[in-house]
Amino acid sequence: MRALAAIVAVYGILASANVTADDNHKHIGDEVNSLPLFDAHIHYKEPAWGPYPPEAVLKLMDDTGVAMGLVSSTPDEGTITLWKHAPRRIVPELRPYHGNAGSSNWTRSPGMFEYLRKRLDAYPHEGIGEFHLHNVNPEDETLLRKIAATAKRRNLYIHVHSGKEPVDYLFNLEPDIKIIWAHAGMTEPAKIVEAMMETYVTLYADTSFRESDILNAEGAIDRDWRRVLERFPERFMVGSDTWVNSQWDDYTHLIALNRKWLSQFSRPIAEQIAYKNAERLFGRKVSTQLLGKR
Numbered sequence: 260m261r262a263l264a265a266i267v268a269v270y271g272i273l274a275s276a277n278v279t280a281d282d283n284h285k286h287i288g289d290e291v292n293s294l295p296l297f298d299a300h301i302h303y304k305e306p307a308w309g310p311y312p313p314e315a316v317l318k319l320m321d322d323t324g325v326a327m328g329l330v331s332s333t334p335d336e337g338t339i340t341l342w343k344h345a346p347r348r349i350v351p352e353l354r355p356y357h358g359n360a361g362s363s364n365w366t367r368s369p370g371m372f373e374y375l376r377k378r379l380d381a382y383p384h385e386g387i388g389e390f391h392l393h394n395v396n397p398e399d400e401t402l403l404r405k406i407a408a409t410a411k412r413r414n415l416y417i418h419v420h421s422g423k424e425p426v427d428y429l430f431n432l433e434p435d436i437k438i439i440w441a442h443a444g445m446t447e448p449a450k451i452v453e454a455m456m457e458t459y460v461t462l463y464a465d466t467s468f469r470e471s472d473i474l475n476a477e478g479a480i481d482r483d484w485r486r487v488l489e490r491f492p493e494r495f496m497v498g499s500d501t502w503v504n505s506q507w508d509d510y511t512h513l514i515a516l517n518r519k520w521l522s523q524f525s526r527p528i529a530e531q532i533a534y535k536n537a538e539r540l541f542g543r544k545v546s547t548q549l550l551g552k553r
């Protein structure tokens with residue numbers, strides 16, 4: 260009996276210790292569903308224009324609580340169409356891809372810099388990207404140096420889909436730029452992402468396509484990802500990556516998946532990643548009041 264009482268007493272102490280720890284690091288849980296989201300990785304590419312006219316895109320955003328999004332498109336006309344339709348909900352950024360210039364050859368496309376300069380003069384893009392750099396190629400240096408200098412001069416983000424090396428390369432070309440690392444490095448492990456965040460104070464990332472890395476097979480947060488997200492919560496934003504129409508078809512589920520992993524962080528961290536970082540980065544107010552408006 261005495262042993263049992265001792266066990267109960269010890270268990271009671273442990274249980275109350277857990278309550279205290281939980282209070283300090285209490286996860287936001289289902290309350291995450293009432294937060295507005297900023298979707299930092301939207302594409303509105305030409306194949307989507309027919310099945311998903313601007314009204315349909317805004318309806319998907321409204322229905323999922325996505326108050327605002329960072330949009331880049333192939334070609335850029337998609338972004339501008341969406342931005343004109345809902346200027347308070349859309350932050351435009353300039354994707355280089357158009358005509359024959361795509362993800363694998365855009366850096367060697369004739370007239371590329373002139374194209375970018377003209378579009379940046381014509382529209383209020385706040386970033387250049389999302390573009391792919393599959394590797395560091397010396398042939399690309401002239402163009403990338405000009406892009407980095409332009410981004411710095413115009414105070415634009417560079418949104419790059421790449422592994423670690425091209426990010427190092429861009430910061431080496433122009434240390435004072437601001438980079439949004441698409442898909443948080445895509446295939447780079449969390450430990451590399453953490454080291455990069457530590458190295459570059461103006462490196463940010465969207466977590467699109469990383470949901471199944473951040474969430475482990477049991478639906479909990481991967482330990483390495485929890486460490487980097489809790490150490491640098493001011494640098495991450497969620498994203499859907501609507502790069503093909505099936506992502507639009509799946510948009511409601513994708514956003515729910517993002518809320519699912521955010522629900523397992525404290526309220527302050529969930530709020531930062533959901534929308535507060537975007538408010539700071541883009542100088543806007545991201546609120547549920549925007550839902551249903553344009």
Ligand SMILES: [Zn+2]
Pocket residue numbers: 389420441442500
């Ligand atoms: Zn991408």
